[in-house]
Amino acid sequence: MSVEPKLVRFKQNVLSKYQIYNSIFMTLPFDTITKTGVLLPLFHETCKKGFEKGDDPTVIVETFFKKYQARRNNQSQINLLFRFIQYIERQVVLFDAIEDAAFPIVNNMEGIGTLRNLKETAIAENKLEDLQAYLEEFKVRIVLTAHPTQFYPGSVLGIITDLTEAIKDNNLSEISNLFAQLGKTPFFKREKPTPYNEAKSLIWYLENVFYTSFGEIYNYIQQNIYDDGKKHNEIINIGFWPGGDRDGNPFVKPKTTIKVANKLKKAILKKYYQDLKDLRRKLTFRGVEQRVIKLETILYHYSIDLNTKKAISLKELIKELLSIRNLIVKEHQSLYVSEINNLINRIHLFGYYFATLDIRQDSRIHHSVFTTVIDYLIENDSASFPKNYNELSEKEQIKILSEVKGESIDIDAFKDEMVYNTLKTIEAIKDIQATNGEQGANRYIISNNQTALNVMQLFAMLKIVAFNDKLTVDVAPLFETITDLENAPSVMEQLYTNPAYKAHLESRGNKQTIMLGFSDGTKDGGYLMANWGIFKAKELLTEMSRKYDITAIFFDGRGGPPARGGGKTHQFYSSLGPTIEDKEVQLTIQGQTISSNFGTLDSSQYNLEQLISSGVSNRIGKDQHAMSKDDKHVMNDLAETSYQTYKDFKSHPMFIPYLERMSTLKYYAKTNIGSRPSKRSNNSDGLVFSDLRAIPFVGSWSQLKQNVPGFFGVGTALKKYEDAGEFDKVEQLYKNSKFFKTLLENSMMSLTKSFFDLTKYMSKDEEFGDFWNIIYEEYVSTKRLLLKLTGYEALMENEPSGKASIEVRESIVLPLLTIQQYALKKIQELSKEDIKDEEKLRIFEKIVTRSLFGNINASRNSA
Incomplete structure (x- = not known):
């Protein structure tokens, strides 16, 4: 079978379709001005020719009005400009939808970087066992952030989804209806969304895209790469920032964090309920049907009311499904067993939390909150803190913080809102772990982290407020500026040599998450330096961590475009080489990158597979990537x-x-x-x-x-x-x-x-x-x-x-x-x-x- 080159496929399936549908779209009358669709191409042509001639935008706009619309008064001209904006916004939506619809045709869903390709290459090179071993410890985590860089309200995102489907089916009447709907739907938000609204709009992607695409990927690995029916490393998981990211956002309150965690739990229970509802139509056998109906009913009530008396624990749910599966294998010829496996796999991936809620706050805020808390404890004759604590050196303060145990602290005694909210957020983490499982919220990121003291202040605060005996939270410093990146290795060494912190890492599997900020790095140091600064920091942090038998997990704060660490992300990860720890790939996905790279089932699955294979190819093709001394010198210069x-x-x-x-x-x-x-x-x-x-x-x-x-x-x-x-x-x-x-x-x-x-x-x-x-x-x-x-x-x-x-x-x-x-x-x-x-x-x-x-x-x- 011959496959047309990618550009040809793009021209046939995107460009040609856009030209056809755009011409239909341009004939639709919007609002009171029916001529807008006729005038916009003329204005476009005027812009194109004007810039070629070297005219400036003012001259171009005035030329257009003089040539085509001389009789319009000023108000009428302004109205037309607003209509043009309205039309162009919708042309962009049309192009988005056409590109999304053509995604599996333009991109080879079984080509280089996909799991099928990875598996076939491994078999051809006799490396299937290496691949299996690697996938047993490798993880990709994408973290959806609360940084919207997209201006589509939810209603417009819904239209894009429907339009994409209609274009796939070439359904002209439906497309025309959606065009008309687009014309009448506002594109801008009259009010700022609340953090909870932001969380809800991202949970839409969890329910409608990631639940399916993560499941498909995991099922494929389970059935085609392992093919042994056993439970394996989950490989992909998802993090979540809306509702937990307090850095610079005064509107994220502890109540928001709890509310978002509850919404995540309800959302995943609802997905399990829907899957059981589908299974019930298939598993109509004696001794099986009633058990499935019972589970379905329990999950239905649980997804509506988390406090229902008829709740079922995660452990009980898995146990019952495994028991049903065994019965089907034993007595019903394994009929529909793969469907049950698919549900069990998804429960393995998403638990009762759906996505791990990260908490994030700035080190400067922590410092001021912590100082207030220490003053309060000293006043109340705390055994842990001497009266002269604030005058002590950083080294002495760290020593005291290492030895802190839980203190009796009354959060309500703090009248300062920032102090109260910070302490309540720590309490919220503990509550979420109790309801959604530890993975519901088990990571606290310190942005603008500069010193080991920044980490130890939070470490102590977590223990004082909620985690007296066992700290089940990872503290992750975020290094952002060029200076902070250079200092990062010595900061981490201070922590690794601290007995209390080292003991904490041992209890967490000897893994340390370190976040590195591309966006602020670029803003601070420019494009090449930010990327190279992070590369060098990762090399030194890898070396430092390995010296103390710690596995560094690098979490990259990336934006969408190259200027913020984006661009071709999977190529970036496959290029890192042997000197950088690569057991996990973790990165933020934000704003439009969520909808453009992961917004549909096809694009989500394709881009996730590319990320998985980028990590694998970095590991398997290590020799060719190491940078020589001379090359490093040139790169540095x-x-x-x-x-x-x-x-x-x-x-x-x-x-x-x-x-x-x-x-x-x-x-x-x-x-x-x-x-x-x-x-x-x-x-x-x-x-x-x-x-x-x-x-x-x-x-x-x-x-x-x-x-x-x-x-x-x-x-x-x-x-x-x-x-x-x-x-x-x-x-x-x-x-x-x-x-x-x-x-x-x-x-x-x-x-x-x-x-x-x-x-x-x-x-x-x-x-x-x-x-x-x-x-x-x-x-x-x-x-x-x-x-x-x-x-x-x-x-x-x-x-x-x-x-x-x-x-x-x-x-x-x-x-x-x-x-x-x-x-x-x-x-x-x-x-x-x-x-x-x-x-x-x-x-x-x-x-x-x-x-x-x-x-x-x-x-x-x-x-």
């Missing part, structure tokens, strides 16, 4: 040069003013997409770089189509070698190191999504012209040198279908970007006037905010 370049750029006097006044940064706070504030501290009116969240930071560069965090400094670093006549050293590194190659390919994606013609008008700006030119020159230099290094004629030449997808998406939003820049320019002009027209300002600000949605959604992973 490139990272240092790019870091210095990025640092100089960041300290440019125009850096903050440019983001504040020329980008969409301040409009992120007005979008109501997420429950948490857009910056960490809300005390100051001015913009403080360290308070800035990575999402609005990266997103703002993306809206400008400049994507600075994904490439800035790379060109300068490569040019240094070109100027010195040593470019061959970089070529050697590129040839030898899969890690470096993956980094550069991800950077190419950032460059492909850049479009400097959009903001070329800024180069003539008195105030910001020089600054714009710095960015543009680095872009030109990076693009030229990446093409020279790879030998490509064009960016992303090795990924033609990915490139084609980006091109269509960029083309769809070209008019939207033009409108946004036009509105930003108008705001700048109106702001300079002595008497400000507040009404006009409000309208143009609304245009900027509304056009944010479509631009972000079209990129699918731009923040």
Whole structure:
């Protein structure tokens, strides 16, 4: 059977379909203006030709009105721009749905990186036993975070799902109905969601996607790789941040955490009940049917009321299902036994918790809470803490904290809300473990972790408040900035040599989870340095952990785009080599990356399999990935040069003013997409770089189509070698190191999504012209040198279908970007006037905010 190349499959199944359905869509009348669908292609053409001629967005918009709509008054023109935004947002949805529908055709579901391919390769190379042994200890954990970078409300996500199905079936009448529904459904949220709402919208993916895809993957491994009917390592599991991530989000209360844990438990019980309901129709045999009906009834009541008298424990549920299975094997010719196995497997994967709820808080908050608690204990003559505790050295404080036992502490005595909530959250972890099982909540992440004291303060606080005898919680430090990454190994050594902490690790299987933040790392140190800094930190942390017989589990805080550690994630993991611990792959999946990479059963299964096989291929193909001493030297030098370049750029006097006044940064706070504030501290009116969240930071560069965090400094670093006549050293590194190659390919994606013609008008700006030119020159230099290094004629030449997808998406939003820049320019002009027209300002600000949605959604992973 011949298979068409991927690009051909993309053109046939995505591009052609989009053109057909878009033409139907454009003829639908929305609201009062029936001509919008006719005028939008004309506006698109005007934008395209205008930028080719070197016109700026203002000229393009004015040319369009003069040429095609000269009789419109100002108000009517503004109305039309809003209609264009409305149409384009929906074109993006259409393209999403078509791409989702074509996913299993465009991507080879049995090709390289899939489990079937992994199994066949292992058999061909006589390595099946190696594969079995490896899968017995390997794990992939994807952690769904509470950082929404997507602007679709739940109602629109529902339409995308239905539209995807209708497109798969080529059901024209259903597609037309859904188009009409799309036209009438609002795309923006009038109010910020609560953390509980965020949790509910992600639980939708657990119920409708992950429950099935995780089950399928595990069943396949069980039946095809092991084929022995025994219970094996679960391999894949899922973490969950909404409701537990308190870092910078004052709206996540302890009650929210409990409420989310209960919702997770109810959701998984409901899935088990539905499976039993389906089984009941098949298991109609004597001695079996009644037992299945009884279980089904118990789970039905339990999923509605967690306090029901008719509850069943997890242990009892599994025992009863195994007993039913044995009976079917013995007396009913194993009829439908695989269906029972599938349910037992899912219970093995999800227990009564569905997803592990992580708790996260900033070390600075912990420090202030802890200080208050210590003062309270000293006042109450605690035996553990001497009166002069606060004057002691860090070393002496750590010694005291190591020896702390449970103290009698009255949480209600603390009137400070932050102190009260932090202590109540620790109590909540204990409660969740009692109801959902230990895996319901057993990890506490300390963001902005800088010292061993940060870890020991939490370690002691967990014991004091709730875990007196046995601490069943893993404390996971998160290292984010370049300095913190460099200090991480010595911090961990302090902990490993602490007898109390070492004893705690022994009780947890001698495993230590260490989280590393790509997003803030990039914001802090630039693209190359962040990735290389994390690579080096992982090497040193692996060496340090192995020295003390500890297995380091690296948990990567990644965003969607390359600028935040995203891009081709599975390629990244398969490129790490032998010097980095790889028994588990753990990473955050957030915002649009959830819906774009894991939003359908096909994409979820495919991308999970790719992650599993990336870890395996890193292990099995170890020899070829190790970096030589010379290559490391070059890599380090490139990272240092790019870091210095990025640092100089960041300290440019125009850096903050440019983001504040020329980008969409301040409009992120007005979008109501997420429950948490857009910056960490809300005390100051001015913009403080360290308070800035990575999402609005990266997103703002993306809206400008400049994507600075994904490439800035790379060109300068490569040019240094070109100027010195040593470019061959970089070529050697590129040839030898899969890690470096993956980094550069991800950077190419950032460059492909850049479009400097959009903001070329800024180069003539008195105030910001020089600054714009710095960015543009680095872009030109990076693009030229990446093409020279790879030998490509064009960016992303090795990924033609990915490139084609980006091109269509960029083309769809070209008019939207033009409108946004036009509105930003108008705001700048109106702001300079002595008497400000507040009404006009409000309208143009609304245009900027509304056009944010479509631009972000079209990129699918731009923040």
